[in-house]
Each structure stands twice: as structure tokens, then as C-alpha cells.
Amino acid sequence: MAQVTALIHEYLRHDKKFPHVWCPGCGNGILLGSLIRAIDRTGYEKDEIVLVSGIGCAGRLPAYVDFNTLHTTHGRALTFATGVKLANPRLQVIVIMGDGDATAIGGNHFIHAARRNLDLTAIIVNNSTYGMTGGQYSPTTPYGARATTALFGNVEHAFSIAELAVTAGASLVARGTVYHATQLDDLVERAIRKRGFGVVEVISHCPTQYGKKNGMGGPVEMLRWQKDAAVRVEKAAEMSEEDLRGKFTIGILADRDLPIYVREYRKVREAARARLEEKENKPKIRLASGS
Amino acid sequence: MKDSKPQEGTVGQRTRNGQGVLMQGNEAVVEGALAAGCTFFAGYPITPATEISEDMSWKLPARGGTFIQMEDEIASLGVVIGASLAGAKAMTATSGPGFSLMQENLGFACVAEVPCVIVNVMRGGPSTGLPTSVSQADVMQARWGTHGDHPIIVLCASTTLDCYCLTVKAFNFSEKFRTPVILLMDEVVAHTREKVRLPPLEELEVVDRIRPNMPPEWYIPYEDNTRGVPLMGAFGDGYRYHVTGLVHDTHGFPTQRSDETQVFQNRIHRKIEQSFEEIHVVRKEHAEDAEMLVIAYGSVARSARRAVRDARAQGVRAGLLQLSSLWPFPRSMVEPYLRNVKAVLVPELNRGQISREVKRVNKGACRVETLRRIDGNLITPNEILVRLTKM
Numbered sequence: 001m002a003q004v005t006a007l008i009h010e011y012l013r014h015d016k017k018f019p020h021v022w023c024p025g026c027g028n029g030i031l032l033g034s035l036i037r038a039i040d041r042t043g044y045e046k047d048e049i050v051l052v053s054g055i056g057c058a059g060r061l062p063a064y065v066d067f068n069t070l071h072t073t074h075g076r077a078l079t080f081a082t083g084v085k086l087a088n089p090r091l092q093v094i095v096i097m098g099d100g101d102a103t104a105i106g107g108n109h110f111i112h113a114a115r116r117n118l119d120l121t122a123i124i125v126n127n128s129t130y131g132m133t134g135g136q137y138s139p140t141t142p143y144g145a146r147a148t149t150a151l152f153g154n155v156e157h158a159f160s161i162a163e164l165a166v167t168a169g170a171s172l173v174a175r176g177t178v179y180h181a182t183q184l185d186d187l188v189e190r191a192i193r194k195r196g197f198g199v200v201e202v203i204s205h206c207p208t209q210y211g212k213k214n215g216m217g218g219p220v221e222m223l224r225w226q227k228d229a230a231v232r233v234e235k236a237a238e239m240s241e242e243d244l245r246g247k248f249t250i251g252i253l254a255d256r257d258l259p260i261y262v263r264e265y266r267k268v269r270e271a272a273r274a275r276l277e278e279k280e281n282k283p284k285i286r287l288a289s290g291s
Numbered sequence: 292m293k294d295s296k297p298q299e300g301t302v303g304q305r306t307r308n309g310q311g312v313l314m315q316g317n318e319a320v321v322e323g324a325l326a327a328g329c330t331f332f333a334g335y336p337i338t339p340a341t342e343i344s345e346d347m348s349w350k351l352p353a354r355g356g357t358f359i360q361m362e363d364e365i366a367s368l369g370v371v372i373g374a375s376l377a378g379a380k381a382m383t384a385t386s387g388p389g390f391s392l393m394q395e396n397l398g399f400a401c402v403a404e405v406p407c408v409i410v411n412v413m414r415g416g417p418s419t420g421l422p423t424s425v426s427q428a429d430v431m432q433a434r435w436g437t438h439g440d441h442p443i444i445v446l447c448a449s450t451t452l453d454c455y456c457l458t459v460k461a462f463n464f465s466e467k468f469r470t471p472v473i474l475l476m477d478e479v480v481a482h483t484r485e486k487v488r489l490p491p492l493e494e495l496e497v498v499d500r501i502r503p504n505m506p507p508e509w510y511i512p513y514e515d516n517t518r519g520v521p522l523m524g525a526f527g528d529g530y531r532y533h534v535t536g537l538v539h540d541t542h543g544f545p546t547q548r549s550d551e552t553q554v555f556q557n558r559i560h561r562k563i564e565q566s567f568e569e570i571h572v573v574r575k576e577h578a579e580d581a582e583m584l585v586i587a588y589g590s591v592a593r594s595a596r597r598a599v600r601d602a603r604a605q606g607v608r609a610g611l612l613q614l615s616s617l618w619p620f621p622r623s624m625v626e627p628y629l630r631n632v633k634a635v636l637v638p639e640l641n642r643g644q645i646s647r648e649v650k651r652v653n654k655g656a657c658r659v660e661t662l663r664r665i666d667g668n669l670i671t672p673n674e675i676l677v678r679l680t681k682m
Binding site for chain 1: 330331333349350351352353354355357358359361362363365366367369370371372373374375376377378379381395396399525526527528529531532533534535536537542544545
């Protein structure tokens with residue numbers, strides 16, 4: 001245990017004022033640990049890593065860690081990350097977003113980042129709520145759940161972030177939970193290592209807002225819920241639809257090799273260079289002088 | 292550190308010989324950007340700015356730069372800011388509706404102090420408006436479109452040559468002051484094709500942001516200095532720091548302490564305010580002994596120039612102040628004339644946006660009249676001439 005703590009300390013910013021902004025019992029702390037362990041395992045230098053985040057509790061994560069960090073506008077983290085990556089493809093860009101940030105206001109950018117298959121890693125912390133602003137409903141809040149903007153029960157249905165990512169064309173899609181921390185370390189590491197757009201949906205808990213409004217108990221009860229509701233992908237394949245109701249799969253949901261944007265763009269550079277040469281070698285039309 | 296040298300555009304041979312080249316305003320923006328060292332462009336198609344994206348889409352990668360068409364204008368500016376933080380000189384171009392979408396990220400660039408250039412080719416508005424018609428109605432939006440107290444630099448092109456030179460200037464200001472710079476054009480300036488003699492590359496000044504070169508442990512990313520502009524490390528250079536849109540302390544970390552927030556606000560305003568002399572770009576014609584002064588910008592300034600010359604030929608002592616920088620409003624350059632002339636005419640293609648500023652700094656010193664046209668058509672030289680003689 002002491003070894004793990006020492007590792008965390010190596011990556012925390014020591015000039016950043018603590019305590020952090022998260023509530024006691026928040027799942028973000030576990031994710032932060034997983035992220036540090038995963039990055040450490042990849043062997044990348046701190047200078048090579050850029051952590052980009054959106055707005056929300058998950059968005060506050062990068063300030064605490066000793067990398068190049070960028071805390072952007074709500075829903076737009078993937079666009080800033082795209083700019084960083086394209087301007088310097090040698091950087092490893094990891095994007096941290098919440099469920100509302102990534103799939104509501106940021107939904108469009110999420111779909112297109114997956115479609116382009118840029119070499120980015122998107123980690124989406126899904127606690128089914130807008131926690132920072134007090135617990136409003138989000139695109140992943142279940143039907144019937146309560147929120148400050150759904151006092152009588154949510155009448156919208158949630159969609160699945162992971163399935164959305166698969167359809168949009170992401171190279172690697174994984175789902176984990178903050179309960180299954182060891183697995184989470186692995187999933188995040190795999191997503192970082194994967195060439196192409198890697199998505200890790202991290203099921204987390206917000207006891208302060210969502211949990212309280214929906215009678216889910218405290219952090220311990222909510223973690224237990226994650227344990228009971230999660231089914232490993234391999235096991236789920238053998239289960240009936242009946243048995244899978246109310247549960248969600250964890251593990252690698254998709255892993256394929258698709259053309260990577262930066263490599264495709266090389267073709268554009270070559271063709272553009274050829275066009276420029278052609279234009280410069282063409283005989284010029286001379287304008288009448290003395291006008 | 293030495294600034295970079297101006298980069299060769301595509302126009303090369305033809306202009307180096309001093310010959311004129313037939314060029315469109317939008318095309319000149321691209322050439323100017325390339326000369327200034329722009330290596331990154333992200334955009335979204337919109338009339339009448341689309342040509343900038345189209346030209347960039349091959350001219351940039353032809354030189355090792357990067358172009359990407361994003362899913363919307365919000366994404367475009369996000370990408371530009373990210374690229375700039377990774378060290379690139381980055382730019383986007385749009386028109387009214389897209390410019391409205393960009394406002395939030397524009398504020399981010401102001402607070403995080405990220406150099407970038409945003410071209411807004413003004414068209415008829417509001418909303419979808421008159422996509423293929425001219426207007427100058429985004430002037431106030433360029434100053435105040437994004438929420439909160441923020442400083443901003445806004446330039447305005449009037450000719451194809453302006454499109455080239457002011458784009459270079461826009462990049463230089465953005466690098467020097469670590470701020471987004473907006474280059475306003477209008478649909479006429481963007482789409483006019485005319486003969487232009489571009490300045491030789493050797494005469495162009497290109498400014499780069501000042502990067503830190505001390506040991507990384509000593510680097511304080513938002514530390515004040517005499518210029519008020521902090522040194523800017525690029526991601527990956529070894530200076531790891533935190534960038535956020537939250538108001539932050541000198542280390543880049545969010546703060547709510549009033550002593551720290553006050554210091555931040557004061558510095559980002561001071562860095563622009565103490566350099567007004569350098570930022571104001573105003574051209575004068577027949578202004579020194581004028582009785583009637585025309586203050587104009589953009590394509591209207593061309594009509595105004597013709598009108599002023601014709602008026603002089605008729606014996607009317609008219610003069611012109613052409614504003615090539617709109618914000619910060621060049622008060623110190625306009626005020627002296629207001630005290631000496633009988634009347635001022637501000638022709639513009641909106642319901643009176645720069646005229647408000649003129650009236651504000653005028654404080655009743657002389658008569659200020661407006662000539663407003665909002666039907667999507669240009670104000671003609673004759674319209675201005677007739678008004679001048681009536682005045």
C-alpha cells in the first residue's frame with residue numbers, strides 16, 4: 001500500500017493548494033489513482049502527457065496532477081484536445097469529461113472525435129448526474145430517477161455512452177467502474193496505448209447529489225451497487241436478456257484497428273505539396289504594367 | 292530569442308518582382324497568414340468566408356502545416372486554442388452566425404491568454420440575415436460579444452492589401468500581447484478581386500511569443516512583468532503548467548481570493564492599455580486642415596476616400612480618418628481632430644456602432660452626423676459627397 005501511495009505522490013502537483021474540491025466518498029479519487037498508475041505503466045514522460053478536461057467535478061482532476069494540463073469550456077474538451085494533438089502528434093493527449101459534459105453539450109464533438117479516430121484517449125466519468133451544479137439530470141440519468149430539474153422523476157431515457165462510441169467509430173471502447181479499480185487501471189492503460197480513439201466509460205457514484213436524491217445510500221452502498229450491477233463482457237455473452245436487465249457490462253467492448261487520422265493526413269500533405277509545385281511551375285499570366 | 296522570418300506564400304515570384312497580382316481579399320488573408328508563420332487552421336464553411344478555409348485546406352499542408360474542417364465553429368476555435376497552446380500560430384475564419392458561436396471560446400482565449408487570430412467577414416444580419424450581402428454590424432459584438440470584462444484587439448481591413456498586411460499585424464499583436472485578435476472584414480472586402488502589390492518579405496515584421504528558457508522549476512506561467520504579458524511555454528517543451536478558463540493565480544490555479552482575482556483582472560487589461568499607441572492604426576487623408584471630417588472603416592472607407600477627394604476638388608475642406616483598428620477605440624488619435632473640425636460624418640453599414648464611440652469621445656466638442664445604410668448594399672462615394680456638401 002505504501003508503494004502505491006509513493007507513486008501517487010510522485011505524480012501529484014506539490015505547488016497546488018490542497019484539499020481538493022471533491023466530496024468525501026467521491027469516485028473521482030479512485031479514477032485519479034487509476035489514471036496515475038496507468039500512465040506510469042505506459043512509461044511516458046510527464047512532459048509528453050497532456051490532460052485536457054471539461055467542466056464539472058471530473059473536469060477538476062487535471063489541476064492536481066503534474067502533467068501539461070488544460071481545463072477547457074463545457075463540452076469542448078475534445079476539440080481543444082484535437083488541436084493539441086494535431087499541432088504536436090508526439091504528445092499523448094488524455095481527455096477527462098463527465099457524462100453531461102461529454103454526451104449532452106459535448107455530444108456532437110464526441111461523435112466526431114470518434115469518427116475521425118484521432119489518437120486520443122477519452123475518459124468519461126459517468127455518475128448519471130450534473131454533480132457540480134447540484135444534481136440535475138443528464139443524458140445518462142435513468143428513467144424515473146429524481147434530480148433537481150426532475151422533481152417528479154426523469155421522463156427521458158438514458159443512452160449508453162459505450163455503445164454510442166462503438167457506433168461512432170472509436171477504435172477501442174471499454175467500460176469500467178470505480179469499484180473495479182484494478183480492472184480500471186488496465187482499461188485506462190489499454191486505452192492510452194491503443195493507437196486511435198480510445199474511450200473508457202467509468203461508472204462512478206455521486207452520493208452527495210444523485211445518491212441522496214434517489215435513496216441509494218452513501219458511497220459504500222453505491223459502490224456495492226456497482227459491484228452487483230456490473231457483469232464482465234465475457235460472462236454477459238452467455239447470459240439471457242432477462243438476467244441482464246438492470247445490469248451493465250464491463251471490460252473491453254470493442255477493439256479494432258482503424259485508419260488513424262494523422263496517418264491519413266499525410267496523404268493530404270503529399271497531394272498538397274504536389275499541387276503547390278505544379279502551381280509554382282506553371283507559366284504566369286502577365287498583367288499589363290503601368291496601370 | 293529572435294523572431295521568425297516571414298514565410299513565403301504561394302504568390303512568390305510574381306510579387307517579388309514588384310508586379311501587381313490579381314487577388315481576392317480572402318485569398319490575401321491566407322497569404323498574409325502564411326507570411327506571418329501561421330501553421331494551423333481550423334474552420335467551418337460559411338459565406339462569405341469560405342474561400343479562406345478552401346485556400347488554407349491545401350496551402351497549409353503543402354507547407355507542413357495542418358488544416359482541419361471541424362463539425363462547427365465552436366469546435367473550430369477550440370481546436371485553434373489547443374493548437375496554440377501546443378506552440379502553433381493558429382487561425383480560424385467565419386462570419387456572423389459562426390462568430391456568435393465562437394464567443395464562449397473567445398472568452399476562454401482572453402482569460403487563458405492564448406494567442407490566436409479570428410477572422411470575421413461581416414455579412415447582413417442578424418441571425419441568418421443576408422448571407423451574400425455586406426454589412427458592418429458586428430463591430431460592437433467584436434468588442435463585447437463574449438461575457439465579462441475582457442480586453443480585446445480588433446482590426447479592420449479595407450482593401451486587399453489590408454487583408455494581407457493586417458493579417459500579419461493580427462498575428463503579431465496576438466503573439467506580442469498573448470491575446471486573441473479579431474480581424475474584421477466585410478463581404479465586399481472579402482470578395483473583391485483587385486490588383487495588389489504585396490510588400491517584399493524582407494520588409495515584413497513577424498513577431499513570436501516569448502517562450503521561457505529558465506529552469507522549469509523557476510517558471511511561473513502567469514507571472515507579471517513590465518509588459519504585463521507572461522512568458523508562454525508550449526505543451527511538451529518541459530514547462531508543465533495548468534491552463535484554465537477559471538480566474539487563476541500566477542501559477543494558473545483557480546482562485547477566488549479577491550487580492551488574486553483583482554491582480555489578474557488588472558494585469559490583463561493593463562497589458563493592452565499600456566500599449567495603445569502601438570495598437571491603434573489610423574490613416575489620415577486631408578485631415579490636418581479639414582473642416583468636415585469623415586471617420587470610416589472597411590469598404591466604406593474606400594467610398595469615403597473618393598468622396599473626400601471629390602469634395603476637395605469642389606472646394607470643400609473635407610478630410611478622412613480611416614480606422615484600421617477599431618478596438619481598443621483609437622480615442623487618442625481621433626480626439627485631437629474632433630476639437631478642430633466643424634463637423635464629423637460617420638458613414639457605416641449598421642445602425643450606428645462606431646458613431647457611438649465617436650460621440651462618446653467627442654463629448655459635444657463638434658457636431659457628429661451619421662450616414663447609416665442597412666439594406667445590404669454599399670454606401671457609394673456620391674452618397675457621402677452629397678452629405679458632405681449639405682453639411
